[in-house]
Amino acid sequence: MNKLTVALPKGRLFDPAVEILEQAGLINRELDDDSRKLVLSDPKEEVDFILSKAVDVQTYVEHGVADFGIAGKDILLEAGATVCEVVDLGLSKCRLVVAIPEERGITEMGQLPPTGRVATKYPNVAKKFFKEQGIQIEVVKLNGSIELAPLIGLTDMIVDITSTGTTLRENNLVEVAEIAKSSARLIVNRVSYKASHQRIKGVIERVKEVVGSN
Amino acid sequence: MTFDKLQRPEGTKDYLPQMAAKKRELENKLNQLFMRWGYQEIITPTFEFYDLLSAGTEGLQAKMYKFFNRKGEILALRPEMTAPIARIAATELRGRSLPLRLCYQSNVFRYETPRAGRKREFYQAGIELLGIETPLGDAEVIAVAAESLLASGLNNFKIDIGDVDYFGGIMKAAKMDQRSQAEVRQALSNKNFVKLEELLADSELNSQQQEAILTAQNLRGGLEVIDEAKQLVNNQESLEALINLEEVYHDLELLGVSEYICLDLSVVRSFDYYTGIVFEGYTKDLGYTICGGGRYDKLVEKFDYPIPATGFALGIDRLLLSLDNQGYQFEGSSVDTLLLSSREQKANGFNLAKKLRQAGESVELEIYDRKLEKTIDYAVEKNINRLLIVGVEEESIAKSSTIKEVSGLEVREIKLKEVAENE
Numbered sequence: 001m002n003k004l005t006v007a008l009p010k011g012r013l014f015d016p017a018v019e020i021l022e023q024a025g026l027i028n029r030e031l032d033d034d035s036r037k038l039v040l041s042d043p044k045e046e047v048d049f050i051l052s053k054a055v056d057v058q059t060y061v062e063h064g065v066a067d068f069g070i071a072g073k074d075i076l077l078e079a080g081a082t083v084c085e086v087v088d089l090g091l092s093k094c095r096l097v098v099a100i101p102e103e104r105g106i107t108e109m110g111q112l113p114p115t116g117r118v119a120t121k122y123p124n125v126a127k128k129f130f131k132e133q134g135i136q137i138e139v140v141k142l143n144g145s146i147e148l149a150p151l152i153g154l155t156d157m158i159v160d161i162t163s164t165g166t167t168l169r170e171n172n173l174v175e176v177a178e179i180a181k182s183s184a185r186l187i188v189n190r191v192s193y194k195a196s197h198q199r200i201k202g203v204i205e206r207v208k209e210v211v212g213s214n
Numbered sequence: 215m216t217f218d219k220l221q222r223p224e225g226t227k228d229y230l231p232q233m234a235a236k237k238r239e240l241e242n243k244l245n246q247l248f249m250r251w252g253y254q255e256i257i258t259p260t261f262e263f264y265d266l267l268s269a270g271t272e273g274l275q276a277k278m279y280k281f282f283n284r285k286g287e288i289l290a291l292r293p294e295m296t297a298p299i300a301r302i303a304a305t306e307l308r309g310r311s312l313p314l315r316l317c318y319q320s321n322v323f324r325y326e327t328p329r330a331g332r333k334r335e336f337y338q339a340g341i342e343l344l345g346i347e348t349p350l351g352d353a354e355v356i357a358v359a360a361e362s363l364l365a366s367g368l369n370n371f372k373i374d375i376g377d378v379d380y381f382g383g384i385m386k387a388a389k390m391d392q393r394s395q396a397e398v399r400q401a402l403s404n405k406n407f408v409k410l411e412e413l414l415a416d417s418e419l420n421s422q423q424q425e426a427i428l429t430a431q432n433l434r435g436g437l438e439v440i441d442e443a444k445q446l447v448n449n450q451e452s453l454e455a456l457i458n459l460e461e462v463y464h465d466l467e468l469l470g471v472s473e474y475i476c477l478d479l480s481v482v483r484s485f486d487y488y489t490g491i492v493f494e495g496y497t498k499d500l501g502y503t504i505c506g507g508g509r510y511d512k513l514v515e516k517f518d519y520p521i522p523a524t525g526f527a528l529g530i531d532r533l534l535l536s537l538d539n540q541g542y543q544f545e546g547s548s549v550d551t552l553l554l555s556s557r558e559q560k561a562n563g564f565n566l567a568k569k570l571r572q573a574g575e576s577v578e579l580e581i582y583d584r585k586l587e588k589t590i591d592y593a594v595e596k597n598i599n600r601l602l603i604v605g606v607e608e609e610s611i612a613k614s615s616t617i618k619e620v621s622g623l624e625v626r627e628i629k630l631k632e633v634a635e636n637e
């Protein structure tokens with residue numbers, strides 16, 4: 001039997017993701033994302049684990065160096081990776097939204113100016129969305145504290161993820177449109193899905209059961 | 215950032231001698247195989263009118279390299295070979311007895327972000343079979359695809375076959391609009407099950423039809439897939455697709471390649487010109503598919519010549535990579551002989567080289583005047599088989615060489631493989 005390789009995202013998603021895979025029987029050992037070793041193996045089950053930065057998981061899976069991975073839908077949308085998205089794990093639920101300072105008095109897309117500057121960590125998602133809406137924008141890519149940009153006049157609005165809306169409210173930003181809903185997904189390499197179908201299908205079924213019963 | 219003219223443009227590749235030799239060897243094997251099936255090679259322009267290329271390939275328009283000629287007409291580098299061949303079939307080869315069997319080895323160009331298995335210039339080998347609408351036409355093309363992978367020396371590969379009309383039939387029966395159908399097809403092609411379930415739940419499909427799509431996309435294997443899928447649908451188009459697929463499979467059994475075939479209804483390919491059977495080949499030693507193809511009965515019709523067609527293309531770079539991953543040994547391109555002659559014996563030396571070349575041996579002349587050990591170093595590094603020495607007498611040569619008669623001339627020979635091993 002061939003070894004399966006699973007790419008796990010370090011950080012916030014790590015513990016809940018590992019828990020699901022443990023319940024599904026794919027992980028049978030202690031895993032810690034503080035580990036200095038980045039490749040861990042589980043010889044008994046013939047599974048290797050790659051500890052990856054969350055935004056890189058789909059890259060490993062797309063190239064086929066990992067068969068499975070767990071990645072947020074927001075990251076998958078931004079990367080445009082060609083991978084099979086097989087199960088919604090229901091973790092890290094959030095929404096990708098367009099938000100604008102409250103004082104602008106704009107509450108829906110139609111009222112947005114025909115051109116504008118948008119700060120975001122998700123330039124591809126933002127460009128695609130606004131293009132579909134027929135609105136021309138200029139993207140300013142930031143890596144964090146996106147809410148800051150409109151407050152100090154760097155941009156007119158932001159595209160970012162929000163779960164409870166607290167951060168937006170605290171920074172006097174209002175949501176004007178939802179671009180997509182996001183949550184963590186189990187992803188599979190396209191060839192692995194075919195070439196090791198029986199085994200991969202088994203894992204998918206077990207993960208689905210675990211997610212369904214949670 | 216400073217511009218470095220010594221860099222290759224992103225997405226391009228150099229084939230150094232060793233790699234170029236592998237590529238040539240592979241292309242020769244493929245060409246030979248295509249010819250044995252009666253396919254004739256065709257060469258088309260690297261650039262054509264953008265309108266022609268774009269009629270053939272919806273979805274690739276944004277990825278074409280475009281430019282103007284001095285008349286202001288828009289040209290583009292070909293992003294694939296099917297449209298140019300359809301053009302030729304509809305014009306220069308129009309009226310020839312059908313079927314047409316054409317093959318090619320070409321570079322194609324797509325402006326896309328270089329990522330897993332995608333380059334901006336890459337090489338394809340492929341065939342097109344025009345004028346046949348029966349399942350045997352599909353079977354022939356798939357059999358050539360399987361034999362191509364086999365001839366290349368690849369192990370552990372499979373070709374998945376599906377039929378786009380199976381899912382199309384279900385969606386048409388539910389009167390889904392074109393846009394939603396395209397979305398479902400996209401989700402199936404990407405195997406995005408999360409999206410697929412969302413789309414189906416929001417669609418006009420009844421629960422039985424949703425079930426038929428969800429269950430069928432999960433079926434993989436031999437003929438049992440068709441029996442199971444038949445139980446899931448009752449519309450004519452889907453049933454016909456299954457019957458068609460069944461017949462293609464039977465033909466593939468008779469053609470002796472069914473062991474490489476797997477039926478998978480979820481293969482729908484991303485080009486939207488496909489109209490029936492579609493397929494893609496892969497090996498577990500590469501994370502993306504190696505070849506793909508299918509039936510495109512409406513394409514040549516766009517050029518006013520309504521003939522059915524089917525074909526496939528294989529990515530040379532991807533196949534080379536898979537073979538490398540499997541540790542395949544290529545024959546290589548080493549030079550047989552390096553010939554060193556003294557100034558006095560030049561005429562004899564050149565004459566000997568000529569005779570050896572005529573006999574099929576590759577012979578390099580030593581042109582530098584350098585120490586013998588330097589000559590040997592050069593030859594060893596270049597993996598040359600042997601050194602032949604005409605008329606040079608040095609003590610060091612006498613020790614390491616043997617006297618030999620080659621084509622009536624007495625020479626000294628040094629087997630470089632042995633020199634390399636002793637180092």
